């Protein structure tokens with residue numbers, strides 16, 4: 001059994017091999033870092049998908065540190081600077097908070113004073129209702145990013161923590177989507193509410209919340225369809241469901257946007273549309289195990305301006321980690337560990 005940091009290390013193996021391996025080729029012993037080597041480090045970081053902004057910032061840090069040490073550098077010294085900077089950038093994104101409510105959804109995100117006011121004084125829920133009932137996690141994102149799998153993993157995590165979890169089959173577009181969630185619910189051992197394919201997602205969620213109240217669930221996790229291409233489609237569908245949750249529970253759901261770490265610029269743009277259209281509280285970044293460009297976590301956090309809450313590291317229910325910037329940066333650079341050990345098979349439905 002691996003611990004959290006070992007699982008993270010294992011999941012990030014491809015990225016680590018690429019960054020650490022190439023850094024190692026640049027350095028042998030102590031070297032004097034000239035402009036060309038700094039450029040190479042920058043290119044290496046950009047090719048690991050950290051994004052230009054973060055890569056430039058990190059190289060500037062390295063340069064600054066070098067001035068303090070007379071211009072000589074070791075692989076270890078440079079690695080430490082990169083690692084500390086990645087952790088710092090991710091920590092900064094962790095503190096960004098939701099700036100809109102579902103009432104303002106679809107409008108441009110509030111900035112400055114308006115945003116700060118929204119943070120300190122959240123809009124009262126409909127009719128001034130006192131918040132009650134279960135916690136609700138609303139999982140949204142582009143299709144195929146890993147929403148349903150992440151819901152199963154989240155359900156597992158919360159069940160392990162002793163909570164009573166109910167899954168709501170809010171993706172009613174395909175019969176297969178409902179079935180996939182049902183299989184996961186059975187496998188994880190949590191309850192499940194559906195009205196089948198073609199049902200109104202808002203009605204399914206209404207039903208699920210009533211069931212949760214009646215049966216004493218602590219947490220309801222809502223699956224959604226990813227095939228919503230325009231902003232107005234997105235708001236029509238998701239806004240309707242969110243308003244049902246607010247009416248029943250007296251507060252907005254906690255909305256998590258799922259983003260595939262293998263996503264190219266196109267996927268990132270689609271995720272941006274979600275982040276700009278609906279009030280997202282945080283990110284689940286999936287499939288980090290499948291990419292050699294785990295640096296995308298930094299670029300996504302920066303581009304979307306949202307905190308990463310969880311990372312997906314495989315297809316099994318246990319392959320989800322609560323995101324910790326320090327642990328992530330450490331796992332990217334820890335040279336040796338049990339990651340060479342054989343891994344077990346998958347268990348997806």
Ligand SMILES: Nc1nc2c(ncn2[C@@H]2O[C@H](COP(=O)(O)OP(=O)(O)OP(=O)(O)O)[C@@H](O)[C@H]2O)c(=O)[nH]1
Pocket residue numbers: 141142143144145146147148149150171177225226227286287288289290311312313314315319348
């Ligand atoms: N390697 C890996 N695969 C993952 C991860 N998360 C999800 N997947 C796989 O990605 C594929 C899509 O996952 P789903 O959970 O069905 O994605 P979805 O967003 O619900 O898809 P739609 O409902 O079609 O929009 C499946 O094959 C999953 O097993 C992960 O963290 N790592």
Ligand SMILES: [Mg+2]
Pocket residue numbers: 147148149171177223224
């Ligand atoms: Mg799905």
